[in-house]
Amino acid sequence: MxxxxxxxxxxxxxxxxxxxxxxxxxxxxxxxxxxxxxxxxxxxxxxxxxxxxxxxxxxxxxxxxxxxxxxxxxxxxxxxxxxxxxxxxxxxxxxxxxxxxxxxxxxxxxxxxxxxxxxxxxxxxxxxxxxxxxxxxxxxxxxxxxxxxxxxxxxxxxxxxxxxxxxxxxxxxxxxxxxxxxxxxxPRLEDRSKWRPWSLAFLGAVFFQCLLGALVAGGDAGLVYNDWPLMNGSFFPAEYVGSSFWNTVAHSQGAVQLHHRLFAYALFVAGIAVGVMAVRVRVLSSEARALGVAAAVVVTLQAALGVATLMAGVPVWLGALHQAGAVALLAVATALAWRVRRV
Incomplete structure (x- = not known):
């Protein structure tokens, strides 16, 4: 042994x-x-x-x-x-x-x-x-x-x-x-319930949102459209379309910020849902339930921090804190996806 x-x-x-x-x-x-x-x-x-x-x-x-x-x-x-x-x-x-x-x-x-x-x-x-x-x-x-x-x-x-x-x-x-x-x-016994694919999907969504944030940072897109929830008074930014599809999705400041915002809303809802389900689903271990609640808390804090960072014009300290929050959320999502594999 x-x-x-x-x-x-x-x-x-x-x-x-x-x-x-x-x-x-x-x-x-x-x-x-x-x-x-x-x-x-x-x-x-x-x-x-x-x-x-x-x-x-x-x-x-x-x-x-x-x-x-x-x-x-x-x-x-x-x-x-x-x-x-x-x-x-x-x-x-x-x-x-x-x-x-x-x-x-x-x-x-x-x-x-x-x-x-x-x-x-x-x-x-x-x-x-x-x-x-x-x-x-x-x-x-x-x-x-x-x-x-x-x-x-x-x-x-x-x-x-x-x-x-x-x-x-x-x-x-x-x-x-x-x-x-x-x-x-x-794991001596793996969890085959529906939680496993959903936890992996949440982890993938957090990772994808981090990539969208990188496009915002790379194009200095956080320095424009600094009002919220609208973008210069409109839901859809006026300067959305670039000269090509690639220039739109990767280089247009309006497009990359809008994509980051919209996916953030979806991720926020998903994070809250994970937290609520973690509390209500009793088949999960206590560690998995705690990680689900942690995911809901961290995604809420990260969403609020993102709005504050944007509206403040992305000062260095807030921008760095927002990036740290993204990695922290990724860590929680990783731990959750790992833990629900085990009964």
């Missing part, structure tokens, strides 16, 4: 995975601040190793600033920026990239140790390798995103930002799910 339990679950592995999930949470929030402060294009080169060391001399700062002066964002948006003001945006992007490097080390080093020690449950090894690949891919996707703003744009392409955030959130969900599996072991 002891041998079976050791191969089926590992508390040290669970703590490792959940700790890395927390670091990814922090990474997403720092990334949000980087976007809100227009800091993401301050480092114009991708140096995975040497880039961890910031400029240490005035000559080094001059070189970094000279690189930034070559891109459209400086020429068209910040032509009066000085080296000192450049440092304020540089540090946010540097911190974001440094945190990404730390996450890579925090995942890769323990992974090797746990594999050598054979501490990782066999059924979870493939997932760990998959997350390792996703983490490495995230660095490349991040540079692919940044490169979109270095030649013809003054900011990164919204669709590339959405891919970058989506990959980070997918990794976050996998870390949480796998960490919980490592903590408790495989």
């Amino acid at each position: 002891t041998s079976f339990l050791r191969s089926d679950r590992s508390r040290p592995v669970a703590i490792w995975l959940l700790s890395v999930a927390f670091l990814v949470f922090a990474m997403v929030v720092v990334g949000g601040v980087t976007r809100l402060t227009d800091s993401g294009l301050s480092i114009t080169q991708w140096k995975p190793i040497t880039g961890a060391i910031p400029p240490l001399t005035e000559e080094g700062w001059a070189r970094e600033f000279a690189g930034y002066q070559q891109i459209p964002q400086y020429k068209l948006v910040n032509p009066d920026m000085t080296v000192d003001s450049f440092k304020s945006i540089f540090w946010w992007e540097w911190a974001h990239r440094l945190l990404g490097r730390l996450i890579g080390l925090a995942f890769a080093v323990p992974l090797v140790v746990f594999l050598v020690r054979r501490d990782i449950p066999k059924r979870l090894i493939w997932r760990c390798w998959g997350m390792f690949v996703m983490g490495g891919l995230q660095g490349a996707v991040g540079w692919w995103m940044v490169s979109s703003g270095l030649s013809e744009r003054v900011s990164v392409a919204p669709e590339r930002l959405t891919v970058h955030l989506g990959l980070a959130l997918a990794l976050f969900v996998m870390l949480l799910w796998t960490g919980l599996d490592a903590w408790t072991g495989a």
Whole structure:
């Protein structure tokens, strides 16, 4: 029995995975601040190793600033920026990239140790390798995103930002799910009730709403139509249609904000329904019922925070808090979907 339990679950592995999930949470929030402060294009080169060391001399700062002066964002948006003001945006992007490097080390080093020690449950090894690949891919996707703003744009392409955030959130969900599996072991009896598909659908809806939010952030769509519940006095924004279907769904500020609003309403209703059903359906475990109620509470707080952020004109601190709330809701939805699998 002891041998079976050791191969089926590992508390040290669970703590490792959940700790890395927390670091990814922090990474997403720092990334949000980087976007809100227009800091993401301050480092114009991708140096995975040497880039961890910031400029240490005035000559080094001059070189970094000279690189930034070559891109459209400086020429068209910040032509009066000085080296000192450049440092304020540089540090946010540097911190974001440094945190990404730390996450890579925090995942890769323990992974090797746990594999050598054979501490990782066999059924979870493939997932760990998959997350390792996703983490490495995230660095490349991040540079692919940044490169979109270095030649013809003054900011990164919204669709590339959405891919970058989506990959980070997918990794976050996998870390949480796998960490919980490592903590408790495989389910001895799985719940085959209708709650399982509905909880997964709710998780998918939260994830999709996060992607819609990324399009809003990438297109600075939160800086327009700052009234609520209408949009400049109308339900349907006047400037909705772009030059093409893709420009409408990904680049039109009116369209992406309207889509984010409408889906937020649907998600709010779904979250309340989950909470009510969790209380009324007695076949669920007490943990699942608590998570259902938590989903209703967090979705309500997140909806209110979204309205406040919009109407305040997206100040940095509110925007960052709204993004943190989105990841918190995703965490609750993930835990709920994971828990209802088990009777």
